[in-house]
Every structure is written in C-alpha cells, then in structure tokens.
Amino acid sequence: MSIEPFNRLVKLAARAFYDDITTKGDNQPKSGRSDNRGIAVVILDALTRRQWVREEDLAKDLKLHTKQLRRTLRFFEEEKLITRDHRKEGAKGAKVYNAAVAATVDVLQNGKEGDDKIKMHTHSYCCLDYSQIFDVVRYRLHRMKKKLRDELDNKNTVQEYICPNCGKRYTALDALRLVSPEDEYFHCESCNGELVAESDKLSSQGTVDGDDKDRRRRREKLEDMLHRMEAQLKPLMDQLNRVKDLPAPEFGSLQAWEVRANAVARGANGDNANDPSKSGQGFGGTPMPFVGETKVEVAFSGLEEKGDIKSEISATPMKVLPPWMIKEGMNLTKEQRGEVKQESNMEGTSAAAGSSDDKKSIETEDVKNIKDEYVKAYYEALFKRQREQEEATKSLQEPSTTDGVDNTSTERHVGMKSKREEEDEGEDIEWEEAPPAGDNTTGNFKVDLNVLADASGDDNDEEDDIDWEEG
Amino acid sequence: MSLEEEENAAELKIGDEFLKAKCLMNSEVSLILEHKYEQIQQMSDDPSNQVSQVFEKSLQYVKRFSRYKNPDAVRQVREILSRYQLAEFELCVLGNLCPETVEEAIAMVPSIKNRGRMLDEEAIEKMLNDLSLIKKFE
Amino acid sequence: MFFHIVLERNMQLHPRHFGRDLREKLVSKLMKDVEGTCSGRHGFIVAITGIESVGKGLIRDGTGFVTFPVKYQCVVFRPFKGEILEAVVTMVNKMGFFAEAGPVQIFVSNHLIPDDMEFQSGDVPNYTTSDGSVKIQKESEVRLKIIGTRVDATEIFCIGTIKDDFLGVISDPGANA
Numbered sequence: 001m002s003i004e005p006f007n008r009l010v011k012l013a014a015r016a017f018y019d020d021i022t023t024k025g026d027n028q029p030k031s032g033r034s035d036n037r038g039i040a041v042v043i044l045d046a047l048t049r050r051q052w053v054r055e056e057d058l059a060k061d062l063k064l065h066t067k068q069l070r071r072t073l074r075f076f077e078e079e080k081l082i083t084r085d086h087r088k089e090g091a092k093g094a095k096v097y098n099a100a101v102a103a104t105v106d107v108l109q110n111g112k113e114g115d116d117k118i119k120m121h122t123h124s125y126c127c128l129d130y131s132q133i134f135d136v137v138r139y140r141l142h143r144m145k146k147k148l149r150d151e152l153d154n155k156n157t158v159q160e161y162i163c164p165n166c167g168k169r170y171t172a173l174d175a176l177r178l179v180s181p182e183d184e185y186f187h188c189e190s191c192n193g194e195l196v197a198e199s200d201k202l203s204s205q206g207t208v209d210g211d212d213k214d215r216r217r218r219r220e221k222l223e224d225m226l227h228r229m230e231a232q233l234k235p236l237m238d239q240l241n242r243v244k245d246l247p248a249p250e251f252g253s254l255q256a257w258e259v260r261a262n263a264v265a266r267g268a269n270g271d272n273a274n275d276p277s278k279s280g281q282g283f284g285g286t287p288m289p290f291v292g293e294t295k296v297e298v299a300f301s302g303l304e305e306k307g308d309i310k311s312e313i314s315a316t317p318m319k320v321l322p323p324w325m326i327k328e329g330m331n332l333t334k335e336q337r338g339e340v341k342q343e344s345n346m347e348g349t350s351a352a353a354g355s356s357d358d359k360k361s362i363e364t365e366d367v368k369n370i371k372d373e374y375v376k377a378y379y380e381a382l383f384k385r386q387r388e389q390e391e392a393t394k395s396l397q398e399p400s401t402t403d404g405v406d407n408t409s410t411e412r413h414v415g416m417k418s419k420r421e422e423e424d425e426g427e428d429i430e431w432e433e434a435p436p437a438g439d440n441t442t443g444n445f446k447v448d449l450n451v452l453a454d455a456s457g458d459d460n461d462e463e464d465d466i467d468w469e470e471g
Numbered sequence: 472m473s474l475e476e477e478e479n480a481a482e483l484k485i486g487d488e489f490l491k492a493k494c495l496m497n498s499e500v501s502l503i504l505e506h507k508y509e510q511i512q513q514m515s516d517d518p519s520n521q522v523s524q525v526f527e528k529s530l531q532y533v534k535r536f537s538r539y540k541n542p543d544a545v546r547q548v549r550e551i552l553s554r555y556q557l558a559e560f561e562l563c564v565l566g567n568l569c570p571e572t573v574e575e576a577i578a579m580v581p582s583i584k585n586r587g588r589m590l591d592e593e594a595i596e597k598m599l600n601d602l603s604l605i606k607k608f609e
Numbered sequence: 610m611f612f613h614i615v616l617e618r619n620m621q622l623h624p625r626h627f628g629r630d631l632r633e634k635l636v637s638k639l640m641k642d643v644e645g646t647c648s649g650r651h652g653f654i655v656a657i658t659g660i661e662s663v664g665k666g667l668i669r670d671g672t673g674f675v676t677f678p679v680k681y682q683c684v685v686f687r688p689f690k691g692e693i694l695e696a697v698v699t700m701v702n703k704m705g706f707f708a709e710a711g712p713v714q715i716f717v718s719n720h721l722i723p724d725d726m727e728f729q730s731g732d733v734p735n736y737t738t739s740d741g742s743v744k745i746q747k748e749s750e751v752r753l754k755i756i757g758t759r760v761d762a763t764e765i766f767c768i769g770t771i772k773d774d775f776l777g778v779i780s781d782p783g784a785n786a
Contacts, residue, residue, distance in 0.1 A: 158757050159718040172768040173759040175716035184702035480691035495611040507656050523645025525712040529655045532711035536695045578775045579693050
C-alpha cells in the first residue's frame with residue numbers, strides 16, 4: 001500500500017488530459033516561444049513528489065513565475081485535482097510549515113526554505129487530492145465513452161430544448177408536456193416561452209446536410225475515435241483498476257498535515273531509522289494515517305530480510321507512523337510506567353531473560369504504549385487464528401502447541417496490564433507459531449520495536465545477540 | 472468500466488426477465504385480444520365500456536399492424552422462424568416487420584449478425600423467402 | 610414489443626365475497642385492478658389471459674380481509690430502447706411529430722426526421738420531401754426506432770428516430786386517397 005500507484009495515475013491522467021493545457025489567456029497570441037503547453041504536466045508531476053507545498057516554493061523549484069503557476073493551479077483546482085489553502089502568516093506559521101516539510105518531503109528539494117523572508121503575508125498552499133482525482137478521472141472517462149457510444153448508437157442524441165426567456169431546459173422526452181394547442185411550437189412550462197432546439201454538439205460538427213455519405217463518414221469517424229480512445233487510454237484505465245481498491249492517500253487539511261508531520265518528525269528524531277528512509281524513499285512522501293496499519297501487519301507477517309524490513313519500516317516512522325501513535329504512546333507511558341518506560345523495555349530485552357521471548361514482551365509493551373485499539377484487535381484476531389491453526393495441526397505439533405493454546409488466553413490480556421512473565425510465555429509460543437518463524441522474523445520484530453520505542457544502535461546489537469540465542 | 476448495462480434492444484439487452492419471457496408477434500396479440508374481446512362482448516352489451524384504454528389502443532394497433540391474419544399462417548410463421556436459433560425477441564421483430572432483404576433484416580434486428588450463431592446471409596435469405604411464401608398462400 | 614408473462618399480485622378480498630364464486634370474484638377484481646395499468650418495469654398490462662395459481666389466503670389482523678397471492682398470465686406491451694416498430698402518426702408540428710404504437714406514445718423530433726423532409730404548415734401539417742414523393746402527416750404509418758424511453762411508475766413515453774436505413778413512412782393516407 002503506497003502512494004506510488006496513485007502517483008502513476010496522476011501522471012497518466014496529466015499526460016492524457018492536460019498535456020495541451022496552456023495557461024495563457026485566450027487573447028494572448030500563442031507564439032512558439034511563449035507557448036507553455038506541457039507545463040501542466042510538469043506541475044502535476046512535481047506535485048506527486050510533494051505533499052502540501054507552498055506555492056511560491058513550488059514556483060521556485062520549477063523555475064516558474066508564481067503568477068503563471070497560480071493560473072495553472074487555479075485551473076487544477078477547478079478541475080478538482082488539487083486542494084488549495086490560503087492563509088495569512090508570519091514567521092511562526094512559516095516555520096511550522098517548514099518543519100513539516102522537512103519532516104516529509106525530501107529535504108534536498110526544499111533545502112532553502114528557511115531563507116525565505118517572512119512578514120505577515122498571505123501564502124497559498126496546494127496539495128493533490130488523490131481520492132478526488134480518482135473520481136474525476138473515472139467520471140471523465142465514463143462521460144467520454146458514453147458520449148461517443150450514444151452518438152454511435154442513436155446517430156443522434158436526445159434533442160434538447162431551452163427556453164430563451166427563463167433558461168429552463170427540456171429534452172425531447174418532455175415533448176408530451178410541451179405541446180401547445182395553439183401553435184406548432186413547444187412552450188416552456190414555467191413561463192410559456194417558445195422553446196428553441198439546441199443544436200446537438202458532436203453531430204453538428206462538420207457538414208450539416210445529412211446525406212448518406214456524410215452520415216457514414218461521421219459514423220466511421222466516431223467509431224475510429226472510440227477505438228483510438230480505448231487504445232490510447234488503456235494504461236490509464238488499467239491504472240484506475242489497479243488503485244480501485246486501495247485507500248487513496250489522504251493528507252488532510254494543511255493545518256492537520258503540519259501538526260501531524262511535525263509530530264512525526266519529533267518522534268522520529270531520536271530514531272536513527274530516520275536516515276535510511278530519506279535515501280530509500282526518495283521524494284515519494286508516503287501518506288501517514290493508513291500505512292500505520294500496514295506497519296503493524298508488516299511486523300507480524302514476518303518479512304524475509306532484516307535489511308529489507310529496516311528500510312521499509314524506517315521509511316514509515318518518519319512519514320508513515322502517525323503522530324497520534326507517538327503522542328498517545330508517550331502519554332500512556334507517563335501514566336502507566338513513567339517516562340523511562342521505553343528504555344526499560346529495551347533493558348528488559350537484554351536483562352529479563354536470555355531467551356527470545358523478551359522481544360515479545362517488549363513488543364507487547366509497545367502495544368500497551370500505543371494502546372491502539374486496532375492493533376489490539378489485530379493481535380487478538382491473529383492469535384485466534386493461530387490457535388485455530390494450532391488445533392488443526394495439533395497432531396503434528398509438539399506439546400508446546402497446547403501450551404500455546406493455554407498461553408494465548410493469557411496473552412489476550414496483554415493489551416491490559418499483565419505481568420511480563422505471563423506475556424513472555426504466551427508469546428513465546430506465538431512466536432514459534434508465526435509462519436515464517438526464524439531469526440529473520442525476530443529481526444523483524446526488533447525493527448518494529450525500534451520504530452515504536454526509542455531504539456538506538458546499541459539496542460540493535462543487543463537484540464541481535466538475542467536473535468542468535470534463539471536460533 | 473461497465474457501470475449500468477444500458478437497455479438496447481439492438482444488442483438484445485432487454486433485461487433477463489424479458490429475454491427469457493415469451494414474446495408475441497402483433498399477429499398473435501391480435502388473435503388473443505380479439506378472442507378476449509369477443510368473450511367480453513358475449514357477457515356484456517357494451518364491451519367498449521368493459522375494456523381499458525390500453526386494451527383498446529393495443530387491439531387497434533395489432534389489427535392494423537398484423538402481417539398475417541389467418542391463425543394457421545401465424546402459427547406457421549412462428550414455426551418457421553423457430554428453426555433459426557432466434558431469440559424470442561428477434562423472432563417477433565422479424566415476424567412483425569417482415570423485412571424483404573437480408574440487409575433490411577439485419578438493420579431491423581442487428582443482433583442476429585453478432586451473436587455468433589452462424590446465421591449467414593444465405594440462411595437469413597432462406598428465412599425471409601419462407602416468410603414471404605406464407606404471406607403469399609395465406 | 611408484446612410479451613406474454615406471468616405476474617403475481619396479492620389480492621385482498623372482503624369476506625362477504627367468500628362462497629362458491631370466490632375464484633371468479635378474485636379474477637374479475639384482478640382484471641379491474643391491473644388491466645390497463647402501466648409499470649416502468651413490466652410496461653403496460655394489456656390483458657389478463659389466464660390464472661396460473663391462487664395461493665392460500667391470509668386473514669388480515671383486525672379487518673377480516675383475506676389476502677390471496679394470485680399468479681396470472683397476461684399480455685404486456687413494453688417498449689425498449691433500440692427497438693424498431695411501426696406506429697401511427699397522431700400529430701405533426703414544427704418540432705416534429707407524435708406517433709402511437711398501441712398504448713405508448715412516441716415523439717420524433719424534427720432533427721431525427723431525414724433532412725430532405727421539410728415541415729409544411731397548413732390544415733394538415735406535414736413533413737414532405739422536396740419532390741413531394743414522401744409525406745408524413747396525421748394517420749401516416751411509420752417505421753421508427755426508439756432511441757429513448759422515459760419510464761416512471763405509471764407512464765412510459767418514448768422518443769424515436771426515422772433517420773436511419775429502412776426507417777420512415779410505410780404508407781401515407783394522402784397517397785391512397
């Protein structure tokens with residue numbers, strides 16, 4: 001689950017529908033030199049590499065005039081591709097934004113942001129609205145196809161009528177209500193004005209006289225158009241299908257995004273996992289709220305390579321890990337165990353026992369820290385399933401399996417406060433049951449730990465040791 | 472992207488319910504309605520009072536646009552058309568409109584061409600000939 | 610197109626009708642209730658041709674009425690988009706013409722009339738080709754294609770075209786006169 005498929009959608013749509021958009025006013029001559037067609041595509045592409053961006057910064061990055069950029073952005077806003085936000089702000093507001101940018105977008109890109117001189121100015125920000133883009137593109141394709149199909153099927157579409165007096169519109173399907181006994185025209189229901197037929201759009205293009213040849217030619221043209229449309233837009237349609245069931249990236253409002261991004265940055269600061277993410281992820285800002293869930297899944301499904309996991313997860317803490325996690329986790333820590341709790345976890349890992357179980361305990365405590373309902377629910381579901389699996393394969397498995405069953409039940413209290421030893425046992429079995437179990441999985445968990453707790457390099461080493469012990 | 476399947480009789484998209492239902496040619500409807508009208512006549516002095524406007528308009532219509540009046544001929548038409556793997560709807564359109572050429576038949580019932588039923592022009596031609604024969608000997 | 614289909618309806622009957630002719634009472638009430646009605650789904654119900662089954666009656670609480678589920682065969686007329694049929698012209702005006710195919714009304718707007726036909730006003734408004742060989746006026750029989758239907762709970766209205774191959778006038782009353 002990532003933003004990439006949606007970015008690809010944006011890029012395809014940009015090339016399909018916006019590559020000949022010019023931001024020039026119609027009265028200005030489009031001389032070759034000032035012809036800026038294609039700029040719309042460039043801007044959309046740039047937006048796929050950012051989240052919320054201040055429009056001046058974007059202009060600077062793209063070496064565009066702000067006015068020119070704004071004109072295009074206004075157009076995109078009308079096209080419902082982007083959301084914009086305008087606000088008056090002084091230095092402070094800008095700082096909040098800059099910090100947020102630093103936390104999300106590639107710093108290389110926005111390195112000079114701090115230099116901006118800021119007074120109380122109105123600044124405009126913009127951001128792609130992915131879920132709406134999905135709808136807009138889909139609707140556009142649907143309309144295009146329908147229009148051509150209708151033209152083909154009916155030769156002509158349903159005639160429309162308009163009242164020149166009050167502007168009310170009718171179609172031929174209303175004919176029965178519009179006839180008048182007095183004359184041979186249709187009359188408006190509300191003002192009795194004489195309706196005029198609207199010349200149909202596509203079919204009136206070209207020749208008006210409808211002799212056979214013309215009609216046939218027009219039909220061929222339409223068919224050709226339809227075929228070409230289907231062929232040329234196929235990648236776009238495929239991409240639509242691909243992202244159909246994915247949740248669209250959601251950045252929220254500018255404010256919410258800043259708060260979140262900054263919180264994540266704060267949370268990620270102490271985490272050395274921060275660095276690899278930048279190189280690994282490039283500009284692709286991964287959206288925050290939903291990948292949080294993914295992360296949990298990743299931790300459990302057990303990925304293959306430690307390194308892989310690391311990069312994947314390390315990408316998440318900075319961009320993906322929702323701030324609410326960190327914040328809430330911290331609060332809870334204070335309430336429940338005091339501030340040192342996370343560290344104590346790590347110590348626990350090394351000290352508590354010489355077995356792999358410790359990792360488990362740490363993990364569960366993390367859950368506690370997070371107190372995230374979803375995670376708990378997920379754990380429970382997972383444990384339940386595993387228990388079922390255990391039961392199913394009971395004959396094949398060791399007596400430990402039955403232990404597992406017993407322990408799982410205690411395990412389920414883990415979300416609440418329970419003693420660590422219990423958890424250890426419970427999870428020990430869990431651990432063994434985990435499908436791809438092995439060193440790597442352990443590593444996986446460990447990395448997850450790093451993300452949630454303030455893990456440092458030292459901890460990693462310790463955990464590695466434990467891994468080995470387990471193996 | 473297939474949103475709602477749009478109704479289109481030319482492609483035989485008339486909904487499952489009607490696709491499976493028995494279709495009636497105008498000639499057949501005429502026989503049914505006239506029979507019913509006679510029954511009502513026997514029971515009541517003023518039958519036109521007993522039937523709905525829909526009934527009356529339909530009766531007028533099918534009497535006017537029935538190609539075959541003789542009940543035996545009507546039966547034969549259906550019998551002949553039934554040999555050609557036609558959908559009920561297609562069969563009745565052909566029976567109602569009695570196209571004279573293959574080209575006309577395809578224009579009236581475009582779906583007979585594109586359903587992969589091996590209904591080549593020769594078969595359609597034969598079908599139309601048979602139909603016109605019935606008309607001749609009615 | 611006309612269809613012969615089976616429909617079902619719950620008939621409520623007052624206990625005073627219970628007796629030897631209960632079934633007849635049910636059927637005559639059914640005919641009175643449904644014949645001539647129109648529903649968007651099934652079209653116009655032209656005539657009931659037979660009773661398939663009468664289910665067990667259910668006594669309604671409080672009223673004493675009994676509900677019988679009745680399955681009946683009937684002839685319906687249901688126009689479809691894309692269908693080609695013949696119709697009688699009922700009115701001609703500058704905007705096009707209206708025609709009737711059985712219970713359904715069809716409007717053909719002037720832009721779906723071949724371009725070589727011109728509107729002529731007068732006592733008998735009509736559309737005529739420049740050479741006068743083809744004329745559409747009241748009572749003309751035309752073959753048309755339905756290109757749109759407006760279906761609501763109790764009415765179906767269609768729009769059609771005669772601007773295609775093998776469509777148009779099949780007989781005009783003026784020519785025969």
